[in-house]
Amino acid sequence: MGKRVAIIASSGGLETAYKVFNIALAAAAMESEVGIFFTFEGLPIIHKDGPSMLKLKPENAPMEEGFKRTNVPPIQDLIQMAKESGVRLIGCQMTVDALGWKPEDFIDGVEFAGAATFVEFAQDAQVTLSF
Amino acid sequence: MTVQELLQKADKVVDATGLSCPMPVVRAKKAIDALSSGQILVVQATDRGSLKDIPAWAKQAGHELMETHEADGTFVYVIRKR
Numbered sequence: 001m002g003k004r005v006a007i008i009a010s011s012g013g014l015e016t017a018y019k020v021f022n023i024a025l026a027a028a029a030m031e032s033e034v035g036i037f038f039t040f041e042g043l044p045i046i047h048k049d050g051p052s053m054l055k056l057k058p059e060n061a062p063m064e065e066g067f068k069r070t071n072v073p074p075i076q077d078l079i080q081m082a083k084e085s086g087v088r089l090i091g092c093q094m095t096v097d098a099l100g101w102k103p104e105d106f107i108d109g110v111e112f113a114g115a116a117t118f119v120e121f122a123q124d125a126q127v128t129l130s131f
Numbered sequence: 132m133t134v135q136e137l138l139q140k141a142d143k144v145v146d147a148t149g150l151s152c153p154m155p156v157v158r159a160k161k162a163i164d165a166l167s168s169g170q171i172l173v174v175q176a177t178d179r180g181s182l183k184d185i186p187a188w189a190k191q192a193g194h195e196l197m198e199t200h201e202a203d204g205t206f207v208y209v210i211r212k213r
Contacts, residue, residue: 003191022152022153023153025153025157026152026153026156026157026184026188028157028160029153029156029157029159029160029188029192030156030160030187030188030191030192031191031192031193032191070151071149071150071151071154072151073154081157085157085160
């Protein structure tokens with residue numbers, strides 16, 4: 001109890017989205033407080049157009065068939081479950097500004113902040129992961 | 132003990148068969164939240180990773196994994212809520 005997991009999602013692609021949310025959901029199910037900082041190429045994961053922006057890398061294309069066969073839920077479902085589990089979704093304000101995006105371009109429930117916010121959250125985390 | 136006997140012990144049953152990681156623990160957590168202390172949750176899963184994941188989840192959350200049963204590729208876990 002009282003454990004905390006801090007995750008940085010700074011890479012692109014659907015692969016990253018699944019890696020991040022699988023770990024986040026497992027951690028939340030294990031009673032950990034979870035926060036994810038989406039920055040640089042990781043930012044589209046929480047964009048409203050995420051489903052069309054997130055693609056598997058060409059070399060991972062065969063996974064698409066495998067995902068279907070093993071009943072891997074759509075990434076939007078995992079994000080929704082994470083929100084319901086109280087996972088904090090933090091969008092990097094600097095990346096948002098640099099890309100010329102707006103807060104309303106993102107899914108509901110995302111907060112926007114900078115590196116210091118993540119560091120402050122991670123200072124008290126037992127587990128910090130970067131994807 | 133047969134699966135049928137295990138299911139009869141349950142205050143709640145989660146059918147996570149056909150679901151991949153991390154869904155068995157996500158479903159288990161959601162279900163156990165609705166139970167009272169001491170009540171029994173039975174989780175059914177086909178994900179082979181659940182053999183390690185359910186014990187890890189139970190240990191971390193403080194619940195007691197009372198029994199693990201395997202039959203025909205389906206794993207059945209009996210968990211007593213903390």
